[in-house]
Amino acid sequence: MKKLIQLLVVLCIFVLTGCKTNKERYLSITTSGYDKKGNVVVNIYEYSLSTKKVTKKYTSSNPLGIYSKSNNAVYYAEEDNSGDHLYTYDLDTKKSKKLSGGFIAMNQIIPVENNIYVLGVEKGQRLLKPYRYNIETKKFSKIKAEEDLDFDHMVYDVFNHDLYLCASNQKEEDQALEDANAGKGSKYIAPNTHIYRLKNNQLKCIYTTNRKLVYRMLPMESGNLTFTESDTIPAWNPQYHTYTLDTKTVMK
Structure with a gap:
């Protein structure tokens, strides 16, 4: 993964998300740090712009992730020996599901209604390109x-x-x-x-x-x-x- 989390004590990423069907605007906040044993701990929060309240939504060791209020899900990248894979964690069912693979690295994830946009590098390539995953058709396409x-x-x-x-x-x-x-x-x-x-x-x-x-x-x-x-x-x-x-x- 093209990330520098080992150089950071705490990393905060603020992403303003929203959609046409959900009028309430909010921040998806991802913080990355270390526990007492030196393990990476990543927390994903929702900050409501109307109530001014912060709610923890998800905790993992994967440094790239974002919360989607309209789908009540977290979308994140997880790495294994074959590269980065896009996953979703359903906050209602408490279950994770793999959506795609084939990336050397993912650098950004933005969910927008029924689409998930990703900046990533495919295997055999060196350039970051934009991709779209359609939640309804379950298809991944290169923009x-x-x-x-x-x-x-x-x-x-x-x-x-x-x-x-x-x-x-x-x-x-x-x-x-x-x-x-x-x-x-x-x-x-x-x-x-x-x-x-x-x-x-x-x-x-x-x-x-x-x-x-x-x-x-x-x-x-x-x-x-x-x-x-x-x-x-x-x-x-x-x-x-x-x-x-x-x-x-x-x-x-």
């Missing part, structure tokens, strides 16, 4: 994207029910790293990053940076997208700048 794109992260827009993803060209990523290692320039200079919107399971590029990384994306109720750019990776003392993108005019 169509350019073959040389390496996706980094995605966020769910609870207001407009879209997903936003960012990606870079793998060859440009490799060249940027090669140039930095060769001492070309004073630091690692990032390649262009492309921001995509996934609507009706179709990807559309809505913005491209000028040699900048995208570290955070926050969809707004207005339909705009706030995001943070960085000129380099953390090891090279990056400069951060936050912008709001008008998704209709594609201007920031």
